[in-house]
Amino acid sequence: MKGIDGGLWIKIKRTKTNVEASIPILKAAQEILDTYENHPKCVNEMTVLPVFSNQKMNEYLKEIGELCEIDFDITFHTARHTFATTVTLNNGLPLETVSKMLGHTNIRMTQHYAKIQDKKIGRDMFELKNLLAENKKAV
Numbered sequence: 437m438k439g440i441d442g443g444l445w446i447k448i449k450r451t452k453t454n455v456e457a458s459i460p461i462l463k464a465a466q467e468i469l470d471t472y473e474n475h476p477k478c479v480n481e482m483t484v485l486p487v488f489s490n491q492k493m494n495e496y497l498k499e500i501g502e503l504c505e506i507d508f509d510i511t512f513h514t515a516r517h518t519f520a521t522t523v524t525l526n527n528g529l530p531l532e533t534v535s536k537m538l539g540h541t542n543i544r545m546t547q548h549y550a551k552i553q554d555k556k557i558g559r560d561m562f563e564l565k566n567l568l569a570e571n572k573k574a575v
Contacts, residue, residue, distance in 0.1 A: 439458070439460055444460075444461045445459060448539075449539075455539045455541055457538060458536060459537045469484050472484065494512060497515065498510060498511075516538070517549065520538060521550075525549060525556055526555050531547065
């Protein structure tokens with residue numbers, strides 16, 4: 437569906453929390469979705485991916501992990517965690533934005549994703565040091 441920015445978004449009610457999650461679609465994700473646009477299961481069930489069950493999705497992810505020689509089990513949960521940490525928080529998205537995209541009922545649920553983001557802490561402190569240095573020069 438079209439989002440507030442005019443781009444394509446996925447809007448879904450989370451089964452676990454019954455909270456709407458709103459996720460703008462990145463270009464790479466759109467390319468994957470386009471691949472399945474005319475898949476019979478997607479057309480018949482009006483879905484964007486031909487997912488049969490969470491268990492089957494995890495089997496597919498495990499197979500992808502083996503092909504990519506990833507040394508831990510990839511599941512839907514780890515993919516979601518990676519999106520929250522590596523893709524969003526490590527690239528500077530605010531915790532509130534990530535929380536909304538994940539469909540969390542409150543910000544505390546999202547905070548555990550942010551605990552180990554040293555890269556972001558380092559980048560934020562670098563920006564603060566630069567800001568303080570600029571303010572010192574202005575005085």
